[in-house]
Amino acid sequence: MTEPSSKTDTVKIRIRDLRKSFGPKVVLDGVNVDIVPAESLVVIGGSGTGKSVLLKHIIGLLRPDSGTVVVDGTAVETLGNREITEFRRKFGMAFQEGALFDSMTIWQNVAFPLQRLTKMSRGEIDDRVEECLGMVRLEGVSEKLPSQLSGGMRRRVGFARAVAHQPEILLFDEPTTGLDPITTALIDEVILDLSDRLKTTTITITHDMESAFRIGDRIAMLNRGKIIAEAPPEEFKRLDDPRVQQFIHGRAEGPLSEETPARGPSDSRDDLGEKTGESGIPSRS
Amino acid sequence: MPGPLAGFFEQMGRFIQMMGRVFAWTPRPPYDWRELFRQMVKVGVNSTPVVLLTAMFTGMVLALQTFSVLSRFNAESFVGSLVALSMVRELSSVLSGLIVAGRAGSAMGAELGTMRVTEQIDALEVMATDPVHYLVVPRVWATTIMLPLLVALGNGVGIFGGYLVSVVLMGANPVSYVNRTFQFMQLNDLLSGLVKAAVFGFLLAVIGCQQGFYTTGGAEGVGRSTTAAVVVASIAILISDFFLTRLLF
Ligand SMILES: Nc1ncnc2c1ncn2[C@@H]1O[C@H](COP(=O)(O)OP(=O)(O)OP(=O)(O)O)[C@@H](O)[C@H]1O
Ligand SMILES: [Mg+2]
Numbered sequence: 001m002t003e004p005s006s007k008t009d010t011v012k013i014r015i016r017d018l019r020k021s022f023g024p025k026v027v028l029d030g031v032n033v034d035i036v037p038a039e040s041l042v043v044i045g046g047s048g049t050g051k052s053v054l055l056k057h058i059i060g061l062l063r064p065d066s067g068t069v070v071v072d073g074t075a076v077e078t079l080g081n082r083e084i085t086e087f088r089r090k091f092g093m094a095f096q097e098g099a100l101f102d103s104m105t106i107w108q109n110v111a112f113p114l115q116r117l118t119k120m121s122r123g124e125i126d127d128r129v130e131e132c133l134g135m136v137r138l139e140g141v142s143e144k145l146p147s148q149l150s151g152g153m154r155r156r157v158g159f160a161r162a163v164a165h166q167p168e169i170l171l172f173d174e175p176t177t178g179l180d181p182i183t184t185a186l187i188d189e190v191i192l193d194l195s196d197r198l199k200t201t202t203i204t205i206t207h208d209m210e211s212a213f214r215i216g217d218r219i220a221m222l223n224r225g226k227i228i229a230e231a232p233p234e235e236f237k238r239l240d241d242p243r244v245q246q247f248i249h250g251r252a253e254g255p256l257s258e259e260t261p262a263r264g265p266s267d268s269r270d271d272l273g274e275k276t277g278e279s280g281i282p283s284r285s
Numbered sequence: 286m287p288g289p290l291a292g293f294f295e296q297m298g299r300f301i302q303m304m305g306r307v308f309a310w311t312p313r314p315p316y317d318w319r320e321l322f323r324q325m326v327k328v329g330v331n332s333t334p335v336v337l338l339t340a341m342f343t344g345m346v347l348a349l350q351t352f353s354v355l356s357r358f359n360a361e362s363f364v365g366s367l368v369a370l371s372m373v374r375e376l377s378s379v380l381s382g383l384i385v386a387g388r389a390g391s392a393m394g395a396e397l398g399t400m401r402v403t404e405q406i407d408a409l410e411v412m413a414t415d416p417v418h419y420l421v422v423p424r425v426w427a428t429t430i431m432l433p434l435l436v437a438l439g440n441g442v443g444i445f446g447g448y449l450v451s452v453v454l455m456g457a458n459p460v461s462y463v464n465r466t467f468q469f470m471q472l473n474d475l476l477s478g479l480v481k482a483a484v485f486g487f488l489l490a491v492i493g494c495q496q497g498f499y500t501t502g503g504a505e506g507v508g509r510s511t512t513a514a515v516v517v518a519s520i521a522i523l524i525s526d527f528f529l530t531r532l533l534f
Contacts, residue, residue: 061407085413093411099404113412 011070012037012169012201013058018067019225020053027053029225030067038199040191042206042216044247046256049222051205052096055171058203059091060084071169089117092162096173096205098154100146106133106157107142113165132160135190137183152179159187163194170194172204176211184211191215209248213237221247223256296517303417303495307425310418317423324427331388332435336381340439343376344368344446352455364457365465368447370474377439378432378478379526382485385432386518390493393424394514397497398507406498421498425490432486433479440478477533484529489518 011034018031027050035041043051056062057069060076069076071087079087092113100109110129114120120128133139136156146154159175172191176184188211194200195217206212212219213233220230221244229236229244237248246254351367397420400406409416444466451457493514500510 056407059411061410081415085410085415088411088413091411093408095404095408097404099408101405101408102399102403116412116414 010036012039012072013203014068014070015054015058016068016070018054018057018069019065020050020057020062021065026225028057028064028067031222031225031227033220033227033230035201035203037201038195040195040202040204040215040217042204042212042219043222044206044209044212044219045222046247047207050225051222052173054222055093055173055203055205059088059093059171090168091171092165092167092169093171094155094158094162094173094175096177098146098151098158100154100157100161102146104145105142106138106144106146106149109146109157110142110161110164113161117165128164129160132164133157135163136160137186152183155179156183156187159190163190166198166200168200170200170202172202172206174205174207176206176208184208185214188214209250299495299499300492303421303498304491306417307422307491310415310422311426313418317419320419320423321427324423325431327392328385328389328428328431329435331392332381332385332431333438335384335388336435336439337442339380339384340372340377340443341446343380344372344443344448345450347371347376347443348447348450348455352451361455361457362461362465364451364455365447365462366469368451369444369466369470372443372447373440373470373478374474375478375526375530377443378436378482378485379522381432381436381439381482382489382522382526383519385428385435385486386489386493386522387515389428390489390518391511391515393490393493394496394500395507395511397421397494398500398510399497401498401500402503402506416498421491421494424494425487428486428490429483430486432489433482436479436482440475473533477530480533481526481529484525485522488521488525492518492521 013033013035015031015033018028019026020028031054033041043054045051053062057064058071058076060069060079063077072090074087076084076087100106101112104112107129110132111125114125114128129142133142136159138153138156138160141149141153141157146157149157155175155178159172162170162172170191175191176187179187191202191204192215195202202215204212204215213236216233218230218232219236220227222228223243229239229241231239236244239245243255245251246256347368348364351364352361355361355363355367397406400420406416406420409419448459448462448466451462452459496510496514496517497507500506502509
């Protein structure tokens with residue numbers, strides 16, 4: 001909408017010291033990250049480390065225990081019920097499991113954000129829905145119900161629904177998991193195009209390292225509730241943090257495997273203290 | 286705090302909150318008339334056959350029972366009045382309420398519960414749509430409107446059931462039976478039954494939606510919500526029936 005004018009405006013999303021626990025389980029333990037406009041940030045990390053939880057904080061679906069998420073100068077956690085509804089207009093989100101409305105057809109699913117968030121006419125909506133479904137190579141399914149599609153097709157519909165109203169910020173939760181390599185490359189192209197051409201700020205969670213290096217302007221790795229490394233792709237590949245190397249190369253043996261078994265919160269705190277020294281993140285006392 | 290008590294207060298708090306949100310969102314546009322209508326049809330289609338069947342047999346049983354009791358006082362001629370008043374004031378609305386809680390209320394718990402655990406409710410919120418406005422408001426008002434209509438139908442069918450038993454089985458005089466049926470009935474009797482029905486409809490829909498809305502724990506959680514939707518709504522109907530009857534005479 002407005003051009004970035006001052007220095008503070010050049011950060012689109014600022015996450016500071018974000019903490020979240022579910023009961024005794026600490027999921028986010030002080031996450032810090034900044035995202036600039038039109039940047040494509042890729043978040044990687046082991047299963048269950050809280051990547052989806054992090055995304056949900058950015059869009060205000062979850063409230064932090066402490067810390068803050070500031071988007072365009074607005075602290076998300078301070079917004080009331082009605083303000084947050086307005087605030088979310090600038091977002092699109094593709095959920096990990098699709099989250100398609102199962103009582104609606106594919107057409108109705110993709111048209112939903114257009115009907116709700118834009119003033120498009122029926123004809124314009126029709127065109128845009130076609131365009132978005134075409135973008136993810138789904139033609140001739142618009143009258144089907146989500147339950148009639150394959151898992152990968154549903155994921156692509158979720159993607160199409162997220163991008164349909166051309167939001168400023170897009171959050172993709174594993175958009176390509178379970179897709180064949182060609183379709184994955186195709187979705188990657190779309191994400192690249194969104195940030196290059198439309199200057200969309202995107203945050204993508206993925207387990208596919210090839211994808212991550214292709215689409216990310218920057219890659220951040222989440223581990224044990226913290227961002228343990230963040231760097232542009234080329235640099236990220238060369239980081240000598242053994243956890244990063246283990247993850248990139250998908251090795252079963254390494255520091256990540258030693259700490260994966262679910263342990264009590266007190267155990268994990270000890271563990272974190274030992275490991276954080278080398279990546280420059282201060283250990284908590 | 287002891288578990289069950291804490292649970293009760295949590296449920297109560299959520300119920301009041303949900304009710305508050307329904308009232309707050311109802312006057313706000315956009316008004317989704319189509320969805321309201323769709324939900325009304327759904328409640329009607331789901332529940333009409335069972336409601337009518339129940340009303341029919343309740344009317345018939347009432348006639349049998351009151352006939353056998355009243356004949357001890359030589360007062361068989363009042364069977365018609367008793368059947369009609371019992372149906373209209375009490376039985377039709379309570380029984381229909383319980384049935385609709387079992388059919389439509391449980392469906393709401395299951396549907397919203399599934400939407401919750403599959404993140405469809407989150408998806409609504411993300412697309413700047415308040416899920417209470419979009420999902421709960423039409424369901425609540427559709428049920429509040431439909432239940433009195435179902436009860437009105439049930440009244441008619443129940444009274445007809447009583448008539449059949451009395452006239453065909455017990456040999457009552459058809460003309461005087463019909464006369465008796467309406468002799469003591471006042472508009473207030475009819476209205477109090479319908480007002481009760483509206484309240485029951487409102488309660489069972491808010492409870493059904495609330496149970497679904499706060500579902501956690503996957504498919505098992507959806508099962509729990511569905512059961513809770515019926516159990517809690519049934520209890521709420523029975524308890525509020527007492528107080529409403531006291532209030533409306
Ligand atoms: N609503 C919730 N209630 C309780 N615990 C939760 C909730 N949401 C997430 N968690 C827990 O938080 C942790 C992180 O979950 P999250 O879904 O963010 O993982 P993830 O990094 O996205 O993993 P994956 O790569 O498998 O999707 C998990 O241990 C999960 O059990
Ligand atoms: Mg996830």
